[in-house]
Amino acid sequence: MTAYLLRRLLYAVPILIGVNLLTFALFFMVNTPDDMARMQLGVKRVTPEAIEDWKRERGYDKPLFVNAAAQGGARFTDTIFFDKSVRLFVFDFGFSDDGRDIGREIRERMGPSLAIALPVFVLGLFAYVCAALLLVFFRQTVLDLAGVVACVVLMSVSAMFYIIGGQYLVSKAWRLAPISGFADGAAMVPFLLLPVVIGIVAGLGASTRWYRTIFLDEMGREYVRTARAKGLSEMRVLFGHVLRNAMIPILTGVVVVIPSLFLGSLLFESFFGIPGLGSYTIDAINAQDFAVVRAMVFLGSVLYIAGLVLTDLSYAWVDPRVRFS
Amino acid sequence: MPVLLWTDALVFLLVGALCVFAWTCARSETLRQGWRRVASNGIGMASAVVLAVFVAIGLLDSLHFRPALEKPGEGGKVAYSVDVLSVLDLLVAPLRERRERTYSAPLAVVAFQKETVQRPDGSQVREFPRLRHGGAHLADPATGRATDVAWRTAGGLLLGLAAAALFCTAWIAAIARVRRAAFRATAASVWHDSGDAQAPVHWRAFLLAVSVLLVVAAPVLLLSMHYHVLGTSKIGQSVLYLSLKSIRTSLVIGTLTTLVLMPFAVLLGIAAGYFKGWVDDLIQYVYTTIESIPSVLLIAAGVLLIQVYMETRPGLFETSAQRADFRLLMLCVILGLANWTGLCRLLRGEALKLRELEYVQAAHAFGVSHWRIIVRHLAPNMLHIVLISAVMGFSGLVLAEAVLSYVGVGVDPSMISFGTMINDARLEMAREPMVWWSLAAAFGFMLALVLAANLFADAVRDAFDPRSTVRRTGFRIGPARLAGRQGEGA
Numbered sequence: 001m002t003a004y005l006l007r008r009l010l011y012a013v014p015i016l017i018g019v020n021l022l023t024f025a026l027f028f029m030v031n032t033p034d035d036m037a038r039m040q041l042g043v044k045r046v047t048p049e050a051i052e053d054w055k056r057e058r059g060y061d062k063p064l065f066v067n068a069a070a071q072g073g074a075r076f077t078d079t080i081f082f083d084k085s086v087r088l089f090v091f092d093f094g095f096s097d098d099g100r101d102i103g104r105e106i107r108e109r110m111g112p113s114l115a116i117a118l119p120v121f122v123l124g125l126f127a128y129v130c131a132a133l134l135l136v137f138f139r140q141t142v143l144d145l146a147g148v149v150a151c152v153v154l155m156s157v158s159a160m161f162y163i164i165g166g167q168y169l170v171s172k173a174w175r176l177a178p179i180s181g182f183a184d185g186a187a188m189v190p191f192l193l194l195p196v197v198i199g200i201v202a203g204l205g206a207s208t209r210w211y212r213t214i215f216l217d218e219m220g221r222e223y224v225r226t227a228r229a230k231g232l233s234e235m236r237v238l239f240g241h242v243l244r245n246a247m248i249p250i251l252t253g254v255v256v257v258i259p260s261l262f263l264g265s266l267l268f269e270s271f272f273g274i275p276g277l278g279s280y281t282i283d284a285i286n287a288q289d290f291a292v293v294r295a296m297v298f299l300g301s302v303l304y305i306a307g308l309v310l311t312d313l314s315y316a317w318v319d320p321r322v323r324f325s
Numbered sequence: 326m327p328v329l330l331w332t333d334a335l336v337f338l339l340v341g342a343l344c345v346f347a348w349t350c351a352r353s354e355t356l357r358q359g360w361r362r363v364a365s366n367g368i369g370m371a372s373a374v375v376l377a378v379f380v381a382i383g384l385l386d387s388l389h390f391r392p393a394l395e396k397p398g399e400g401g402k403v404a405y406s407v408d409v410l411s412v413l414d415l416l417v418a419p420l421r422e423r424r425e426r427t428y429s430a431p432l433a434v435v436a437f438q439k440e441t442v443q444r445p446d447g448s449q450v451r452e453f454p455r456l457r458h459g460g461a462h463l464a465d466p467a468t469g470r471a472t473d474v475a476w477r478t479a480g481g482l483l484l485g486l487a488a489a490a491l492f493c494t495a496w497i498a499a500i501a502r503v504r505r506a507a508f509r510a511t512a513a514s515v516w517h518d519s520g521d522a523q524a525p526v527h528w529r530a531f532l533l534a535v536s537v538l539l540v541v542a543a544p545v546l547l548l549s550m551h552y553h554v555l556g557t558s559k560i561g562q563s564v565l566y567l568s569l570k571s572i573r574t575s576l577v578i579g580t581l582t583t584l585v586l587m588p589f590a591v592l593l594g595i596a597a598g599y600f601k602g603w604v605d606d607l608i609q610y611v612y613t614t615i616e617s618i619p620s621v622l623l624i625a626a627g628v629l630l631i632q633v634y635m636e637t638r639p640g641l642f643e644t645s646a647q648r649a650d651f652r653l654l655m656l657c658v659i660l661g662l663a664n665w666t667g668l669c670r671l672l673r674g675e676a677l678k679l680r681e682l683e684y685v686q687a688a689h690a691f692g693v694s695h696w697r698i699i700v701r702h703l704a705p706n707m708l709h710i711v712l713i714s715a716v717m718g719f720s721g722l723v724l725a726e727a728v729l730s731y732v733g734v735g736v737d738p739s740m741i742s743f744g745t746m747i748n749d750a751r752l753e754m755a756r757e758p759m760v761w762w763s764l765a766a767a768f769g770f771m772l773a774l775v776l777a778a779n780l781f782a783d784a785v786r787d788a789f790d791p792r793s794t795v796r797r798t799g800f801r802i803g804p805a806r807l808a809g810r811q812g813e814g815a
Contacts, residue, residue, distance in 0.1 A: 018614035026626055031633045039633045152783075156720065156776040158727045160747050161768050164754060266621060267728060285625050286733050288633075293626055300619040308617075 008312065012305045016089070019301040024085045027294055033060035033080070036290060040097065058097060058291070059083055084294070093295040096284070102295045105280060112182055113276030116192055117265045120199035124207070125254070127200055132211035133238055136219065148212070154205025163271045166198040180273035195272045199265065214249045218242045247318035251311055326405045328389040330650040332577050332657075336387045339584055359709070362788035367530035369784025374534035375777040382569060383576035386413040389646070409646035413573075417566060420549060423458035425561035428753075431762050432552045434460030434470050459553050474548065481544025488543060489536035496532060556762035559749065564763050567741050568770045574742035575774060578657055578726045579719040585661025590668035591711065595699055597669070598676025608673070612666040620663045621732070627659035628734035649737035656729070656736060660722065668714045675707050709789040716785045720778040723771070743767045 037054040038046055055061040060080060067078045087094065093102035135147040171179035177194040218224065219242060227237045266278035273279070277296070284292035315322045350356040363369045390412075391405040414421055428437040435453035442454050455466065463469040501511035515528045545565075548554050555564035597608035615623070631652065635641065642648040679685060680703070688698050723743075729735035730744025738745060746767040753760035 014610065015614050015617055018610065019618055022614065022618070023626065026630060030630045031637075035633050035637045039636050152779055153772075153776060156772055156779050157768075158724050158743075158747070158771060158775075160727055160731060161764075164747075164751065164764065168754060168759075266732065270732075281622070281625070282732055285629065288629060290629065293622070293629065297618055297622045297626060300622050301617045304617045304619065 088298045096292045097289045119196045124200045128207040131208040136215040151205040151209040159202040162202045182274045195268045326391045331654045333387045359789045361525045364526040366784045367527045370527040370530040371534040372777040372780035383573040386411045386573035388412040420563045420566040425557045429557045431556040434466040477547045478544045481547040485540035485543030489539045493532045555766045564766045568766045570741040571743045575723045579722045581657040582660040583715045586665035589665040594669040594672025598673040616666045623663045625734045631655045649740040652737045713786045716782040720775045
């Protein structure tokens with residue numbers, strides 16, 4: 001188990017290095033820091049001195065890989081690559097282009113982000129699995145057909161319409177919840193209500209259909225026939241046997257959601273004014289703050305890989321046949 | 326002067342590729358069978374009709390040109406306007422040209438907001454001014470509007486019904502001719518059973534879909550001659566026109582992205598599965614790395630860089646349309662580069678499986694070259710995976726465009742798209758009274774497009790996925806395994 005975990009973590013290292021190199025190439029080699037400076041300072045009427053100043057303030061004035069002017073180890077450490085990319089590995093994100101500590105921002109914004117992402121994830125999973133089991137219970141009836149049709153229609157609607165519609169109906173017309181905003185501590189609950197509900201509804205169509213097909217696949221297996229032959233009730237078959245056996249494909253599907261757990265609430269945070277990582281990223285994109293976007297790309301990949309490892313470990317938890325060898 | 330934008334060229338390349346694909350299908354019995362199964366599926370047939378209408382609008386909107394200015398320039402040289410128009414713009418010229426000053430509600434005859442109006446006698450009053458074009462033919466809008474709208478709607482419905490009846494009659498007559506059967510018997514067979522051996526095509530669904538479209542389109546056409554059927558936007562453009570123009574943007578993103586990702590996914594996926602060893606390791610490493618970056622961020626990073634590239638080189642484009650078009654193309658490229666991994670993974674798995682089969686081993690033993698084995702023996706057997714994933718990915722990309730445009734990394738703000746429409750609508754929703762029609766129009770058109778695409782994708786998957794044809798019971802919509810889970814991204 002420990003050996004397996006260690007091997008998985010070691011396997012993550014080259015991938016993170018790859019992500020790091022890729023982002024470095026994207027951010028510093030496609031466009032030079034000069035281009036970035038010109039963009040930030042306004043394209044026309046910008047003096048070379050202003051560009052140099054801008055670069056110096058943010059540490060972009062060094063050479064990319066090898067600093068010929070420095071001595072010894074500094075030849076390689078006193079470069080943009082070392083400063084901006086290698087330091088990410090120890091979670092030293094540096095400063096944003098407007099001079100703020102990115103690491104501190106991330107620590108502060110993690111809480112609100114999780115406060116919305118976790119309930120959506122956990123309650124959503126529960127809701128989708130229940131809805132799918134319900135459809136499977138009524139399979140090949142009009143109810144199932146109606147459910148599947150509803151799923152296809154629901155998944156054909158953009159999440160933005162759910163958000164705008166929900167905000168209009170619940171907050172503006174019925175005045176049940178605040179339209180947007182955030183507060184610390186227990187006061188955050190009313191602010192979270194609407195985004196969490198809409199977040200669950202927005203994923204309802206696609207996810208329910210997905211879980212339904214998983215359960216239907218399991219329903220065709222022989223152990224189900226055996227269970228029925230034993231005289232178990234349909235409910236016992238569904239919850240006692242099918243659900244437990246479907247855990248592995250469900251977990252595999254959950255992996256797909258992990259990266260959006262972190263950023264899927266990008267839209268929600270921005271629409272509902274929640275000061276989390278998603279709205280931080282959107283603000284950075286709009287302000288063209290490359291330092292922040294780079295940090296978020298790296299952080300996102302780290303979280304994704306961590307999610308993958310956790311999923312692999314949870315396989316063993318739901319399925320005793322899985323061994324780490 | 327005709328203008329060939331980059332995306333136009335690629336759209337027509339795609340049309341060419343589809344023709345080649347159709348030719349391949351016509352020659353291959355298994356592929357023909359698959360399409361026959363799609364055609365015998367009622368929902369598949371109906372959604373195909375709807376999609377075809379969208380595609381036709383998109384193609385008309387892809388034929389661009391720059392109109393000549395009326396006064397020839399110096400030396401008799403014809404000067405061209407900087408506006409790039411499309412054939413669709415010409416067809417719906419009234420919609421494009423009849424602009425109001427600002428917002429007006431659907432079918433309105435007066436403006437949305439009160440303005441100070443100077444009376445002929447010199448006094449000033451605050452009132453809702455008449456629109457320049459909406460209901461301008463009415464003498465007394467207060468009383469005449471309701472009856473006029475009702476008459477036009479009724480007339481349009483009748484016209485639509487008549488057109489639908491005519492179309493159905495002609496179509497059934499044509500089928501009867503081909504089958505050498507009596508008209509009445511053909512009509513009865515089309516209506517009652519659609520999936521028999523003689524008529525594998527679900528004509529009833531086809532005719533119903535066409536009829537519904539005609540009945541909806543005719544009143545809209547009649548009304549739009551004198552009204553703004555879906556209202557006007559902030560700068561007075563007809564929302565119906567905006568919606569029609571958005572269709573091309575959505576289609577381009579949905580299809581060109583697939584075109585971009587296809588070579589990567591197919592070549593790398595097959596190479597990884599077929600050659601195994603270090604090739605496999607390398608390709609797996611590359612796609613795991615790309616996959617581990619959340620795609621929204623990867624796309625955002627890519628688009629930001631393109632933005633910097635374009636901003637710092639202002640002289641690159643002649644017209645603003647070419648500029649917006651370049652950005653659209655780059656968006657497709659970036660989306661493609663961020664999205665090829667899923668299909669690549671599937672193809673690698675399939676190639677791993679296929680390369681061990683006897684007939685591939687036999688080809689090996691005969692000394693057939695790797696390239697030939699891949700082209701002749703592997704690729705044809707993976708075509709269904711590529712097809713299904715291309716069709717299933719389409720709707721996800723259309724939805725993603727809206728989200729990306731909202732985040733600020735989508736299409737150029739000057740480009741008309743559903744994303745920009747929704748983005749503007751956010752501020753309009755906060756107004757009092759609310760401006761709801763552009764959001765409603767974007768919602769309706771997007772729902773129609775994405776729903777049709779989803780249903781069509783289901784039909785294609787059911788028809789081509791060997792796993793779902795084995796156990797097809799009742800109305801069960803086949804396993805979603807193959808193309809994975811869609812609509813999750815972004």
